Amino acid sequence: xxxxxxxxxxxxxxxxxxxxxxxxxxxxxxxxxxxxxxxxxxxxxxxxxxxxxxxxxxxxxxxxxxxxxxxxxxxxxxxxxxxxxxxxxxxxxxxxxxxxxxxxxxxxxxxxxxxxxxxxxxxxxxxxxxxxxxxxxxxxxxxxxxxxxxxxxxxxxxxxxxxxxxxxxxxxxxxxxxxxxxxxxxxxxxxxxxxxxxxxxxxxxxxxxxxxxxxxxxxxxxxxxxxxxxxxxxxxxx
DNA sequence: CGCCAGGTGGGAT
DNA sequence: ATCCCACATGGC
Numbered sequence: 001x002x003x004x005x006x007x008x009x010x011x012x013x014x015x016x017x018x019x020x021x022x023x024x025x026x027x028x029x030x031x032x033x034x035x036x037x038x039x040x041x042x043x044x045x046x047x048x049x050x051x052x053x054x055x056x057x058x059x060x061x062x063x064x065x066x067x068x069x070x071x072x073x074x075x076x077x078x079x080x081x082x083x084x085x086x087x088x089x090x091x092x093x094x095x096x097x098x099x100x101x102x103x104x105x106x107x108x109x110x111x112x113x114x115x116x117x118x119x120x121x122x123x124x125x126x127x128x129x130x131x132x133x134x135x136x137x138x139x140x141x142x143x144x145x146x147x148x149x150x151x152x153x154x155x156x157x158x159x160x161x162x163x164x165x166x167x168x169x170x171x172x173x174x175x176x177x178x179x180x181x182x183x184x185x186x187x188x189x190x191x192x193x194x195x196x197x198x199x200x201x202x203x204x205x206x207x208x209x210x211x212x213x214x215x216x217x218x219x220x221x222x223x224x225x226x227x228x229x230x231x232x233x234x235x236x237x238x
Numbered sequence: 239c240g241c242c243a244g245g246t247g248g249g250a251t
Numbered sequence: 252a253t254c255c256c257a258c259a260t261g262g263c
Contacts, residue, residue, distance in 0.1 A: 022244095060244090067243040070261060105260040109246085145246050165244045210244055219242060 003194035013208035020207035074101035089118035113143030132157035162191035167213035174233035
């Protein structure tokens with residue numbers, strides 16, 4: 001079974017890269033006007049948790065098919081303009097929102113997506129963990145596909161759902177664990193049936209896959225740098 | 239310059 | 252159901 005291979009892969013990635021600590025809200029430290037946590041001094045503490053959670057939701061949309069650094073800049077723009085709550089995102093004129101998140105790419109589409117997603121979370125308690133939306137409800141929102149829905153559930157609401165992305169497919173494909181034509185849910189089922197349903201584990205595991213895909217299992221793989229055992233793709237090339 | 243980046247929706251087949 | 256394409260910016 002692939003369960004052992006997925007368990008071993010996790011241990012190897014963790015040993016290789018160390019804990020990743022996703023979803024860290026990106027640090028704005030050093031930027032003018034921000035304190036060491038990226039917030040202006042004296043911000044209302046009680047709202048920080050909701051803001052932080054909503055920022056994770058926002059980040060999940062902004063990073064769609066986009067380098068995280070570009071999404072992070074857009075998040076910084078929203079933060080510096082105090083557009084940090086669902087109501088504030090919804091109330092911002094769409095064109096202005098788009099210009100603020102320009103660095104994330106697809107900014108016109110993403111501005112629209114953000115306002116739709118924001119609308120779902122407007123209202124008291126809407127961001128509380130016990131009020132987490134269902135996966136089906138998220139998938140019903142225009143602009144939210146399976147990866148974004150799962151990223152929101154896992155990283156914002158701590159639900160044990162494994163996030164499948166292009167990196168996951170590439171890595172597992174090269175390891176010989178995927179044929180290549182499996183759909184999203186089938187790949188996810190591989191993880192769900194092989195591992196304990198633990199949101200901390202899934203959080204760290206997905207982050208480790210991304211890190212490994214960035215430094216070794218790249219589009220052009222650096223197999224010489226990669227000690228992962230049993231990978232089928234340690235080809236002669238490169 | 240070309241390729242790649244933590245996808246998704248819509249339209250054609 | 253499954254391909255194909257538009258959507259867009261920034262880093263290397």
